[in-house]
Amino acid sequence: xxxxxxxxxAAAPTPMAGxxxxxxxxxxxxxxxGLFAGxxxxxxxxxxxxxLLILVGKFVLHxxxxxxxxxxxxxxxxxxxxxxxxxxxxSAVGGDMGAALWLLAVALHLVxxxxxxxxxxxxxxxxxxxxxWFVPPVGIIVAAVASPGGALAPLAQxxxxxxxxxxxxxxxxxxxxxxxxxxxxxxxxxTIAILAAPASLSLAGYxxxxxxxxxxLVAVLLGIAVLMTTLIYLAFIKLLRxxxxxxxxxxxxxxVIGATALFKVAxxxxxxxxxxxxxEQLRVLAGGELMVATLVVAYVALRFALFFGxxxxxxxxxxxx
Numbered sequence: 137x138x139x140x141x142x143x144x145x146a147a148a149p150t151p152m153a154g155x156x157x158x159x160x161x162x163x164x165x166x167x168x169x170g171l172f173a174g175x176x177x178x179x180x181x182x183x184x185x186x187x188l189l190i191l192v193g194k195f196v197l198h199x200x201x202x203x204x205x206x207x208x209x210x211x212x213x214x215x216x217x218x219x220x221x222x223x224x225x226x227s228a229v230g231g232d233m234g235a236a237l238w239l240l241a242v243a244l245h246l247v248x249x250x251x252x253x254x255x256x257x258x259x260x261x262x263x264x265x266x267x268x269w270f271v272p273p274v275g276i277i278v279a280a281v282a283s284p285g286g287a288l289a290p291l292a293q294x295x296x297x298x299x300x301x302x303x304x305x306x307x308x309x310x311x312x313x314x315x316x317x318x319x320x321x322x323x324x325x326x327t328i329a330i331l332a333a334p335a336s337l338s339l340a341g342y343x344x345x346x347x348x349x350x351x352x353l354v355a356v357l358l359g360i361a362v363l364m365t366t367l368i369y370l371a372f373i374k375l376l377r378x379x380x381x382x383x384x385x386x387x388x389x390x391x392v393i394g395a396t397a398l399f400k401v402a403x404x405x406x407x408x409x410x411x412x413x414x415x416e417q418l419r420v421l422a423g424g425e426l427m428v429a430t431l432v433v434a435y436v437a438l439r440f441a442l443f444f445g446x447x448x449x450x451x452x453x454x455x456x457x
Contacts, residue, residue: 145194147444149382150205151214152187155440157221157278158185158388158433164224165426168399173403181228184221194324206251210324213252213268215385219245220271220278227416235284242279244294248272265313266320268327268386274334280341281396289345294343301442303334326375326383332368333390335360336397343400349431350406358401365394372432380443384436391429398422 159305166172195202205211219251222241226234249272277299310331314320320328339357345348360384368390375387402418 138268141199143192146198146201147453148190148194148206149444150191150194150201150211151217151382152383152440152444152455153191153221154214154385155217155433155436156184157189157217157224157386158392159383159437160221160224161389161392162397162429162433164227165396165399165429168396168422169426172396177228181225185225188218188221203388207246207255209256209264210268210383211328212255212268213271215264216245216248216252216272216275216328217385219248219341220275220389221280221286223278226284229339230284235286235288235379238279238282238288242276242291244278245272245276249276255392262309262313263318265317266324267310267326268324269310269428270303270306270334273306274337275300276333277337280345281337281393283345286391292345294397296338296345297343300338303338304446307334312340322378323381324383326381326386329368329390330373330389331365331376331390333393334359336366336390340397343397343404349404354401354404358397361394362421365391371426382440384439388429388433388436391425395422395429395444398425 160180160183163176163178163183166176166180167174202215205215219241224243226237226241228234229237236361252272256269272403276295280292280296280299283289285292293407335357339354339361342353398418399422402415402422405415405418
């Protein structure tokens with residue numbers, strides 16, 4: 137019996153942390169509708185916590201698998217979603233415990249980032265780059281979105297500017313790689329959806345921790361965020377035809393954070409005194425993105441449940457996923 141449980145933990149795919157991030161963020165995003173009074177955020181955080189605990193069991197029982205994942209050019213780039221999901225959960229926890237969990241998640245993310253950079257610098261190849269490479273350096277901006285504030289506010293702002301700077305430096309290189317280098321392998325193609333995340337995440341983080349945001353920077357980030365999200369909507373025509381893999385988790389968070397950023401812009405528009413029609417357009421657009429994100433997260437969660445559920449027989453190859 138113990139051997140069976142060890143095998144099941146080993147079979148848990150590391151990209152499931154990305155699904156946990158998407159679910160936790162989705163619950164939080166639904167709070168913008170004013171319908172749940174914290175219930176949606178708590179439910180999303182609870183489900184995400186269960187998924188993360190499964191991965192904790194995997195890495196505690198099989199630390200060798202974590203080392204293998206961190207060394208992998210694709211899987212290693214999504215390992216930090218574990219820390220990002222923990223940051224979002226910390227916001228639901230709140231109080232001193234939430235702040236402590238946030239600090240732990242930030243430290244863990246930085247460890248994952250340094251490890252990822254170290255492995256990639258040892259054997260850098262431009263064609264190895266995939267959009268999930270944005271996750272370790274830019275994903276740290278989730279710390280700003282989930283910041284507990286107070287004495288930790290300067291740290292959150294520093295992480296925001298670090299992540300945004302990395303995005304500005306990496307975006308031209310990533311676009312060059314995607315346009316002029318070899319096609320992204322089928323196994324890594326789901327990570328293309330991550331292209332929608334950095335601009336939206338930067339915008340959401342910026343509006344969370346900056347008290348007097350620049351209208352120009354907000355407009356630039358909003359334009360890029362909406363453009364990238366639209367492109368990924370179109371890309372889904374082909375991406376959703378790919379055979380299911382744990383990489384489907386990459387479809388979730390980018391869509392959720394896009395809706396979150398739009399809700400924040402809509403709230404800011406009210407503070408800036410923009411006309412009612414403009415504010416309503418922003419909220420309708422945010423609501424539309426939230427509905428699409430909800431459908432995609434539900435679909436991906438269902439596919440994970442069917443593929444990795446308890447009824448499925450253990451396959452040795454899944455331990456390497």
